[in-house]
Amino acid sequence: MSGAATVNGNHGASQQDDVPLWQFVKQSEFRLPSPVLDVRSIQLGLRGFVRGLLGNRRESESPLEAGADLLALDDARLARLVPSPEWSAVAQALSDHLQPWIEQQNTHKPVLFLVGAPYGGRLETLQALAQSDPFLHVRAPDWRAIVGCDHRWFKSWPRGTGVWVLTQLEKTCLRRPDGLDLVRELLARALSGELGRGIIGCDSWAWAFLRHVWAGRPAFSETVQAFDHARLARLLAPPDEQHRRHHFRQADNGVFVLSPPRSADSLRSSTGFLERLAAYSRGNPGVAAAIWRTALQLLPETGVEPAISETDRRKLDTVWVKPWERVVRPELPADAGMMEAVTLHALLLHDGLPVARLAEMLPRARAQISETLLYLAEAGLVRHCEDDSWRVTAIGYPVVRSFLRVNDYLIDQL
Amino acid sequence: MSGAATVNGNHGASQQDDVPLWQFVKQSEFRLPSPVLDVRSIQLGLRGFVRGLLGNRRESESPLEAGADLLALDDARLARLVPSPEWSAVAQALSDHLQPWIEQQNTHKPVLFLVGAPYGGRLETLQALAQSDPFLHVRAPDWRAIVGCDHRWFKSWPRGTGVWVLTQLEKTCLRRPDGLDLVRELLARALSGELGRGIIGCDSWAWAFLRHVWAGRPAFSETVQAFDHARLARLLAPPDEQHRRHHFRQADNGVFVLSPPRSADSLRSSTGFLERLAAYSRGNPGVAAAIWRTALQLLPETGVEPAISETDRRKLDTVWVKPWERVVRPELPADAGMMEAVTLHALLLHDGLPVARLAEMLPRARAQISETLLYLAEAGLVRHCEDDSWRVTAIGYPVVRSFLRVNDYLIDQL
């Protein structure tokens, strides 16, 4: 378990680096990507400021024709260009990382916790892991079982020689006076070794809250290491299609944002975009990918033109990335106050909740909570999922987190 | 009973000294090994400090090749090199020591107490004693009998002409409001002579606590005398194997830590290691042996080499002892507070407890107690034993004791 396990499973052939793409580390070894405050970005910012004052636009630098309208990509294109990671490979990496613990029959570590921020890939990895062989999947309890502290849930615990996997510890508690007994009982049984050896996945927000419920320390918790800009570049690079290779260039100056694979046709390959993306998303791969998606644009394909030149061809295969300053990120409404804060906090602590559950937790009427949710959805901060629960959006997560932080609410550690 | 009985039962032929190896004395005659503050260690410390300032390492003194990797010993080797004492011989010594009391039909001393610190050998000696002939073994009561103050336990008292032996008085009480009646009843009956003549063994921590429950004075209590460095040297010396004689030399300067038996090939035979070990372990043989085990190292055996020189042969037979400063001893985590203190204190008072019993004693939930235990186990201070109870480790005992002492908890007298 020392060091970090690796997976390079995004697509077959890619840059082989020393640093693995998905790193699993102890929570105490989690390191945020460094904030972007280098000389170059200050330089760029100053130049932009002076230009803004002088009023001259820098069309000259832009590789696009003036007035060329860039279009956002449709979902099918996006799915091809920004594929989601292959979770089974990530799960394999996690399994390799945990191998020493699985083999060593160490009785004083009956369970391991895998803590991860929302959209950080922790849930998908564990779901894939629970499907693979020596692992047994534990179903989350119904909310009625949580409120009633129904011990029958433990009766249905998977028996066998394997290691059980509970993917979502946050779904075993509800933040209400009668909703914390079950998780306490679960932790008591799991830590005493009564349930056998297992892996417990937990959202970082629920983890921060449960540490107060349970007074626990992050002794046995592992986490996914934050993605810095170099690893983000590998994560976001699309797989090569049959004959087309995509170039990702920044729309205002043509610089390659992801370095063009296997070619050296540009010396400038970094614009600071990925550094800022990594810092803004706190190295969270799901959040970074969601913002990346909104930043991509294409030239409109002007019908079927047979005699298309090679340069144009390349231009069409080029995906234009909005400059970081122009990437639209949601913002908290200016009048957001206590009600918005407690609603968002409750959603994060439980990794999504239906309105009926929210209404039992917050000291407000259900109509007011619904109204707040719609208001926040309007601002792009929450969305209504298929399972009838409301969740904070990936793209809105960074701003929600910093809003809760400045308002002194309990925030996660990742 | 005047003076002290002796046993030299570690192994057949060894140094015959005036001082016996296992001494049994009245508790009032218990003497700690003198703390190490001699001129020599100050001298050594100063020399090391000056060398540290000047920056020159003293590789020259080390008898090992630079960069030679020393390995920790495996369990089989350890068992051969640091064997546990022969308890039957110690029990015989105790029996001899008690002979005057056994023979003299003194009615105003119906029972004797043998008090000993954890790992001090008191329990093993009494267990061996209870197996030998004129002694009858008393079984400890079930915890339900303690809580219910079940008098049927006295019904099952061994009858006969012999002297009964209750090995663990600490297992007849639980520190809860309903857990002290049985031990009070037991002491009342035993001291009135109702139960006949007997020997009661008691852990020193439980003894300190029971003195408050019972308001007793240490009138009839005997104990094992603390081991000073000279007796520790005899205790830790391994038995001679057929043709190999082991030398124990300090890794940094080659000085013999245990003086080489029947040879005078080194004038320097003391490094202060044993003095420090005796002082640190408060003369507790179990604790000293546990620390001694972690201090031993061997050169790796480089396969089967036929043409091995005599010097190399001797080097291989030499066990290298880490310098005292480099012996890894567990430490209390820096954030250890009230919860850790009460947990450790309860474990010491009862000489080990299962989690379920602990949870009934401490004002915290079971999950939190489990977590605290795992946290302390991670630090090497407690361990989970085969009988499902948690105990303070031998190697962690000194630091736990001093932690409880500085935090004003009730500590033992030994």
Added chain:
Amino acid sequence: MDSAERVVSIFRDVSGIAVVQIVAIVVIAWVALLVDQRVLPLLAHRLPARFRLHVLAAIPVVRLLVMIVAAVLVLQRLVDPTLENMVALLGVIGIGLGFALKDYAGSLIAGTVSLYENPYRPGDWISIEGTYGEVKSINLRTVSILTPDDTLVTIPHNTLWNSPVFNSNAGTTNLQCVASFFLKPEHDGQAVRQRLRDVALSSPLVKLSQPVTVVAVETRWGTHYRIRCYPVDPAQQFAFITDLSERGRAALMALGVQFALAAAVAER
């Protein structure tokens, strides 16, 4: 020239004093004061409510101005306005003022001391002599407290010298709130304590970075439980206590414990 002669020499010669002028000044001032005292209030009551308060507030200011102008005009006619004379006159007035301003100066100094000692800062919730509220501003002579009843209390800094100041958050945003519960003694204490802890932990307004503690003490009329915890924002302290009490009562009723009620005797 000794001091008595000098005091006399300040005044002009009697021949120089324009008695008629002085009398006229006094009479005009008296009429102006009369108008100020009688006419302005009448006027105020005819004006809409918005202006009324401003007009009423102007009355004492106008009175003070009239008096000062009259006094200066009279003095000008009595005293020769050389620099020496003015200085001496101001000195005499200064000593008189000094005595009169003793309390004012004391408050000013207390205000300065309060800036150094920081027993209250704007934004703190403090209690002085039984008045609890948020410090709105620290003025030269006084501290202004807004009570939960939305009453602005102006307390002179003077009180600092002899009264204790209770500061609930002391410059931080950590303000402890206490919710109390009174139960009949026959109940499972551990279960109640755990449940009350959960009540605090599950309040959406609780600040979890601060500790949550539940303490109990046996009283003559039952067991008194207290939840001690901190709201996220000190301004929400009353909403927070309300929320705790509400959840706590519901949770205790669900546990089936009985509340103890003291037979109260009204004091007033």
Added chain:
Amino acid sequence: MDSAERVVSIFRDVSGIAVVQIVAIVVIAWVALLVDQRVLPLLAHRLPARFRLHVLAAIPVVRLLVMIVAAVLVLQRLVDPTLENMVALLGVIGIGLGFALKDYAGSLIAGTVSLYENPYRPGDWISIEGTYGEVKSINLRTVSILTPDDTLVTIPHNTLWNSPVFNSNAGTTNLQCVASFFLKPEHDGQAVRQRLRDVALSSPLVKLSQPVTVVAVETRWGTHYRIRCYPVDPAQQFAFITDLSERGRAALMALGVQFALAAAVAER
């Protein structure tokens, strides 16, 4: 040169006084004060809670600074800054201040006396005029006490002259706690007393090096038992009393004794 002449001579000649400068200084100071009073609060309310308090706390400090600077600048233009003149001026100001500082000096002296007499030391749990808490710091003029409600109480040392000081641990770590139980008189007193002693002995927080005593007294509403014992750490006194009450109630219920409830009169 006698005193009156000196007072006059302190001031520069009228010609030397830059009236325009003085007016400008006053106007600038007034504008600065206005900005301080109006703009900073507005700014503060736009900032997150963490910064708000700091900005609000700066307002009176800024005001004091502006006033001092303005006063110094004006004086500089009024008075010739020779050493003699400054000493004379400071003397006059000093006498005025002396009267105002009477109470302050009294507290300072009481503070000095408290250091010698040691009625309270940092870390002691004391009660002065009904306020109970831990002494956090002893300052020049005041003693700061942190109550169990996490309220910082600043008490002037002055109170020492006329009020008793209750010190629960007096510089040691031995602080006696009392847990009370009220029982109906029909019970086996010896069994109850023994059980309550065991309750104290079996509390994990009890300091066993100090004595444990159980006393009982008959009152009009039942038998009042008190366990007197000491916690390991004075800071845990409330957790300790809670633990004793809880175990005690459970043990007494197991013994089958009945609790007495007084029809208490609510005090507040």
